[in-house]
Amino acid sequence: MLSVSSLYPTHGHPQYGVFVQRRLKALSELADVSVLRPIPWFPLYRHVTPNERSLQNGLTVQDRPMFYLPLVLKQLDSLWLQRSIAPMIRHRQKEGTIDLIDAHFGFPTGVGCVNAAESLGIPVFVTLRGVEQEEMQQPAIARKMIDALKRAAGCITVSESLRDLVVDRGVPADNVTVIANGIDSAAFHPGSRAEARRKLGVTTEERLIVSVGNVKPVKQHHVLIEGMARLGIRRAGVRMSIVGAADADSSYTSHLRDLIRRLHVEDRVTLEGGKPPYEVATWLQAADVFSLASRREGCCNAVLEALACGVPVVTTAAGDNKRYVNPPRNGSIVPFDDPQALADAWHAA
Secondary structure, three states: OEEEOOOOOOOOOOOOOHHHHHHHHHHOOOOOOEEEEEEEEOOOOOOOOOOOEEEEOOEEEEEEEEEOOOOOOHHHHHHHHHHHHHHHHHHHHHHOOOOOEEEEOHHHHHHHHHHHHHOOOOOEEEEEOOOHHHHOOOHHHHHHHHHHHHHOOEEEEOOHHHHHHHHOOOOOHHHEEEOOOOOOOOOOOOOOHHHHHHHHOOOOOOEEEEEEOOEOHHHOHHHHHHHHHHHOOOOOOEEEEEEOOEOOOOHHHHHHHHHHHHOOOOOOEEEEEOOOHHHHHHHHHHOOEEEEOOOOOOOOHHHHHHHHOOOOEEEOOOOOHHHHOOOOOOEEEOOOOOHHHHHHHHHHO
16 A cells, blocks of 8 residues: 655654554554655755655655645646656556555645556545645635545545535545544543643643644634633633644744733743644643634544543534534533633633
């Protein structure tokens, strides 16, 4: 099996696409799995070492440079990806070392893989993970994605909402299977709150809200910060820790830092940066409440991990969150872009 994903951990960014790595590591117990990672590049803009091969977490990972045009004509990205990976697929077929392709994300990877493999008779399975909800709003990209999913051997979605999205657009329902994200129960489970707080330097008297998610606009961390400013009027001794790696575009991180200063919550809101899974689990075990204000999700790992740690969850109805958060048993579902609703739900929790 050749798995193709541009979102995959690197030595410099070990948490980048770790959920893809986890699935492939588990699959490697059932089949011979190797990974092909297209690396976007543009002359004089980004240097890429061609065809670099490495062994990561027991899996062979090979990088392939993928030409692209930064910021423009994004509907062509699937063509650039197809041209990047096609020689490798043909080579593997001649060697007799490929039976199927496992493509992660609908565009450009899914579209590029289906187009590259179809003429060679190699089946392609495409996994949709959530970003496709936004891409479907772009007609040119949506047409390419739906056409490719109709021609693929199968489509996997991580949520029922994603399945409905593509089935409503004409992808045969029998060709779409929902496989929700799994949780590493060795890391994410209930633990001693006092011990977790001792490790993190959080006092037992503080009320701690934890949010886990990459620092990017779609996660809506700014709404959480605005909610904290409103909560402070009623509750003293409450703090929030946002755990997540900054996006490649650091402007959103700068915006959050400015907002924290402007709302005078510097002593109550901290950006902790990205953490490995076992440290994330410690933050969750230390928390009184987990919260996320996302606009878009597929199957949200962070919500599932918080629930696995026994922490009440306050979040939006993004993705399949409503399937897992059942008010009032284990949390609350709040409207999008509503800091007051967040503050009210935290207060109740």
